[in-house]
Amino acid sequence: MTSMTAARTTSPADRPRLGLRERKKIKTREAIRTATYALIKEQGYDATTIEQIADRAEVSPSTVFRYFPAKEDIVLTDESDPVLLEKLRARPVDEPWPDTIRHVMREAVRTGVEQDPEVARLRTRLMVQVPAVRSRMMESMSVTGRMLCTAIAERTGRDPDSLEVRVYAMSLVGGLMETSLYWAENGHRDDFAALVDRTLDILQHGLPRENR
Amino acid sequence: MTSMTAARTTSPADRPRLGLRERKKIKTREAIRTATYALIKEQGYDATTIEQIADRAEVSPSTVFRYFPAKEDIVLTDESDPVLLEKLRARPVDEPWPDTIRHVMREAVRTGVEQDPEVARLRTRLMVQVPAVRSRMMESMSVTGRMLCTAIAERTGRDPDSLEVRVYAMSLVGGLMETSLYWAENGHRDDFAALVDRTLDILQHGLPRENR
DNA sequence: TCCATTTTGAGAGCTACTCTCATTTCGTGG
DNA sequence: CCACGAAATGAGAGTAGCTCTCAAAATGGA
DSSP states (O other): OOOOOOOOOOOOSSSOHHHHHHHHHHHHHHHHHHHHHHHHHHOOOTTHHHHHHHHHSSHHHHHHHHHHHSHHHHHHHHHHHHHHHHHHHHHHHSSSSSEEEEEEEHHHHHHIIIOOHHHHHHHHHHHHOOOHHHHHHHHHHHHHHHHHHHHHHHHHHHHHSHHHHHHHEEEEEHHHHHHHHHHHTTOOOHHHHHHHHHHHHHHHOOSSTTTT | OOOOOOOSSOOOTTEEEEEEEHHHHHHHHHHHHHHHHHHHHHOOOOTTOHHHHHHTTTOOHHHHHHHHHSHHHHHOOOOOOHHHHHHHSSTTSSSHHHHHHHHHHHHIEEEEEEEEHHHHHHHHHHHHOHHHHHHHHHHHHHHHHHHHHHHHHHHOOTTTSSSSHHHHHHHHHHHHHHHHHHHHHHHHHOOOEEEEHHHHHHHHSSSSSTOO
């Protein structure tokens, strides 16, 4: 969905060619996000206004809204879906689907959390504390769900719009969402990857024993 | 969560005793909701302002907010959770859990949809069309999820706060949410109860056959 | 009928978000 | 190197959801 206007210059020599404009845009984006994280850490989410964010990022409020459609989006920004889809596609086609999911999720978690633990924790904490952020996260999760539908459909030759596929995908996504909340609510003490593993077990086999 | 101040008068003769005050409150609540439904049908959700709602319901905007914390809540209003919990508790304790869920969900769907199909359809349609409503619905679904945790914990002697129970509950809730969306997106053509049945099958057994 | 409590209305105020339009900044082709 | 077209930015006004406060009205019990 982001502007696909990559610089298509003929010479391969000038590689980092994004154009001054593009680079500046990326910088602005990051400036806004950095400012937001800092302010939220200082004063909390609600007390942080767009105006403050704009001030600290040294842009106008208009610009903030131009980059992020809503305040919650500043802290969320999920560009991970396409990456995930690619990784799903990269798995061998004969691999059983649950194994594929497990593999890819594990990897996604690792790169996601280990790369910037600070941000991962802040995000999940905000998910727990701020309803608006949680809502937004759920929205973005449902987008991820649609993407999963595509992947599942490709892999298993089903209709991505069928009830079965959609329900399966959303239950997965819902479960993983809850895992994130659980992680944050328990002060990020657990190893997130391990939690995800347990989650996938449950989704695969249901509640273990007892009365089922 | 709603006011549990049922009239506990001694005499059984004066049954509908809720006090004029309580009854008026209920009336106001319904007036606001009715006005909202009507206006949304006429102009759509976004075009309908709180002021218009207040006008048509013949109350002040302040009052609208006093009755409903947010605009989306006017169309949602899920008082069903306690009822659901009760029904879950009413099932025989030795019944396998999946059967219990199926039973109760079926019944909930029946009473919910068949009682007022108009509203059920409007609600689900809005869930599809209006992000704010969808978000709110997801929020309320997660409340339902917590309730489910309680029920599951009671039934199976687990910790309601354990990851396992929570994930299981949320995947259930997520799946059912998706079912509602599916129903609405397909123009409410399917029999909702049948969809729910299929949903529970998937959640119980995973995607049928193929590559799993 | 009068008093205490509850409910309501009016209004001010805050903030997220939208839209428009003038200004600035950048990339390019002459 | 400059000028021109396109894109990004800023400024400002406007809307609507939502909160808070306080005074007025409705209600129920004594």
